[in-house]
Amino acid sequence: MLPKRKIIVAIDGPAASGKSTTAKLLAQKLGYVYIDTGAMYRACALQAKRERISIDDLSVIIPMLERIDIKISDAGNGNIIWLNGEDVSQQIRTPEISATASAISAIPCVRYKMVDLQRNLGKEGGVVLEGRDIGTYVFPEAEAKFFMIADLEVRAKHRFKELAEKGISTNFEDVLQELKTRDEADANRSLAPLKPAEDAILIDTSNLTIEEQVQKIYVITCKIIEKAGKNNIGNKATSKKVKIRLANYSGYCFGVKRAIQMAKEANVTEKQVYTLGELIHNPGIVRELEEQGIHIANNAAEIKNSTVIIRSHGITKEEYKILKKNHNEIIDATCPYVKRTHKILQQIVKEGYPVLILGDKQHPEVTGLLSYGNDKTFAIGEDEPIPEIKEKRLAIIAQTTQKIEKLQELVCKLLLTFSELRVFNTICLATTQRQKATVELAQASDAMFVIGGLNSSNTRALAKMSSVYCPTYHIEDDKQLAPVDISQYRSIGITAGASTPEEMIIKVYNVLLQKSGDFKTVTSIEEIPMFKEESC
Numbered sequence: 001m002l003p004k005r006k007i008i009v010a011i012d013g014p015a016a017s018g019k020s021t022t023a024k025l026l027a028q029k030l031g032y033v034y035i036d037t038g039a040m041y042r043a044c045a046l047q048a049k050r051e052r053i054s055i056d057d058l059s060v061i062i063p064m065l066e067r068i069d070i071k072i073s074d075a076g077n078g079n080i081i082w083l084n085g086e087d088v089s090q091q092i093r094t095p096e097i098s099a100t101a102s103a104i105s106a107i108p109c110v111r112y113k114m115v116d117l118q119r120n121l122g123k124e125g126g127v128v129l130e131g132r133d134i135g136t137y138v139f140p141e142a143e144a145k146f147f148m149i150a151d152l153e154v155r156a157k158h159r160f161k162e163l164a165e166k167g168i169s170t171n172f173e174d175v176l177q178e179l180k181t182r183d184e185a186d187a188n189r190s191l192a193p194l195k196p197a198e199d200a201i202l203i204d205t206s207n208l209t210i211e212e213q214v215q216k217i218y219v220i221t222c223k224i225i226e227k228a229g230k231n232n233i234g235n236k237a238t239s240k241k242v243k244i245r246l247a248n249y250s251g252y253c254f255g256v257k258r259a260i261q262m263a264k265e266a267n268v269t270e271k272q273v274y275t276l277g278e279l280i281h282n283p284g285i286v287r288e289l290e291e292q293g294i295h296i297a298n299n300a301a302e303i304k305n306s307t308v309i310i311r312s313h314g315i316t317k318e319e320y321k322i323l324k325k326n327h328n329e330i331i332d333a334t335c336p337y338v339k340r341t342h343k344i345l346q347q348i349v350k351e352g353y354p355v356l357i358l359g360d361k362q363h364p365e366v367t368g369l370l371s372y373g374n375d376k377t378f379a380i381g382e383d384e385p386i387p388e389i390k391e392k393r394l395a396i397i398a399q400t401t402q403k404i405e406k407l408q409e410l411v412c413k414l415l416l417t418f419s420e421l422r423v424f425n426t427i428c429l430a431t432t433q434r435q436k437a438t439v440e441l442a443q444a445s446d447a448m449f450v451i452g453g454l455n456s457s458n459t460r461a462l463a464k465m466s467s468v469y470c471p472t473y474h475i476e477d478d479k480q481l482a483p484v485d486i487s488q489y490r491s492i493g494i495t496a497g498a499s500t501p502e503e504m505i506i507k508v509y510n511v512l513l514q515k516s517g518d519f520k521t522v523t524s525i526e527e528i529p530m531f532k533e534e535s536c
């Protein structure tokens with residue numbers, strides 16, 4: 001006879017639907033380990049309460065997570081929850097902690113930590129996990145998935161009785177309202193919300209006794225275990241297939257493609273060819289051009305009687321004059337969107353407006369822009385204070401790779417001070433599209449790999465946005481993947497900045513495929529699965 005398979009059983013459902021009791025009793029009957037995942041979020045909530053931490057403040061939540069150690073042991077008749085070595089099993093069961101647990105569980109960095117713990121505990125199988133997202137997110141490969149539902153009134157009565165037995169006094173209406181509010185919050189959060197997996201079996205417990213619920217789930221689970229044994233299929237969660245997807249609009253934008261094309265077509269035989277600064281923020285391409293005979297000059301005055309390629313970020317007015325004076329031939333690869341911003345700036349300066357440029361002062365695009373302004377033209381970086389401007393009118397433009405939300409935020413702030421604002425949305429569409437696609441993929445992935453130069457501001461912006469939703473690795477090339485362990489991830493996203501070549505995206509994809517145990521390779525970007533073609 002084949003040995004019985006140790007499968008993963010996922011029991012999800014709203015608060016007080018009877019999941020805990022059912023999961024506990026089912027685990028006992030099967031001889032499995034029971035894991036109460038909600039207790040983990042409750043332990044986080046208790047720690048936040050003890051440290052008087054505002055859970056809206058990510059800057060204090062992240063360090064708090066580093067300070068806490070949560071362990072769960074199965075005592076046979078329930079779990080014991082250990083928070084930094086202290087048994088907090090009772091203290092986490094108050095209505096106040098329930099509400100905070102729900103709120104804290106919506107914070108992505110909290111979820112990653114708890115989901116990691118849960119996956120580690122369950123990965124060998126032989127477990128019954130109960131929660132909200134076990135079948136959809138923690139173990140989408142679980143062999144048996146149940147989603148328990150029950151009328152709100154029934155659940156409220158159940159919870160009211162439970163609290164009374166623990167000596168916690170409350171009134172029925174408050175309990176009912178608390179459950180309703182919490183379910184709504186759990187079901188509407190963006191990351192791993194409460195919902196049945198498509199292949200979950202719905203169990204309505206409104207008119208069932210505990211014994212009936214357990215028996216029903218037990219019978220179905222035994223059949224699933226038997227079938228898994230007969231088919232001799234291993235634990236699906238340990239022989240998992242990793243989903244690796246690429247975000248739309250990854251890699252080269254139009255301006256960068258054009259600049260590279262112009263550089264590659266440059267005639268290097270008659271005159272020395274230079275780029276003023278790196279053509280694009282990508283070490284691989286810079287090396288390639290160097291091999292082709294195109295060198296980097298860091299100062300316009302160094303270049304004489306040569307050919308100069310102006311990179312897509314553009315240069316300053318002064319640099320342009322120097323290059324001309326020194327008899328250089330100029331190949332102007334400034335991105336047309338950046339050129340358009342130069343023109344807008346010159347026009348509004350002519351009209352007498354003070355101008356605020358949303359962008360990084362050190363970035364060559366912004367330095368170039370500033371040179372077309374006057375003493376009333378200022379650059380302002382993300383979250384920097386607004387410079388003192390005496391006039392009541394102001395014009396605003398942005399570096400082409402800025403985040404639209406940052407421009408919106410700035411405009412809202414300025415509205416309080418200025419009676420006339422002229423706003424030019426100079427952010428290029430490709431940037432907005434790439435950022436939106438990255439965020440969507442990050443929300444649907446366990447981890448993201450963002451490819452592009454570490455000095456590339458648009459790539460850094462992508463990495464920053466992605467890291468809000470999942471662990472994010474900003475890498476320049478496939479070699480940096482060597483030390484990365486991807487074994488805990490089931491869905492991986494890839495995105496790339498505007499200066500990342502397709503070949504690098506392909507290389508990274510192939511290495512990730514290999515790491516996931518799939519030894520096929522792709523040779524073109526079209527072969528890489530894209531995330532939601534229709535999304536942008």
Ligand code: DC
Pocket residue numbers: 015016037038039041042098101102105106130131132133134182186
């Ligand atoms: O199951 P519980 O009532 O102890 O859970 C407390 C909160 O924790 C719940 O309102 C939402 C959150 N939770 C979650 O987000 N995901 C889980 N797998 C379990 C609980």
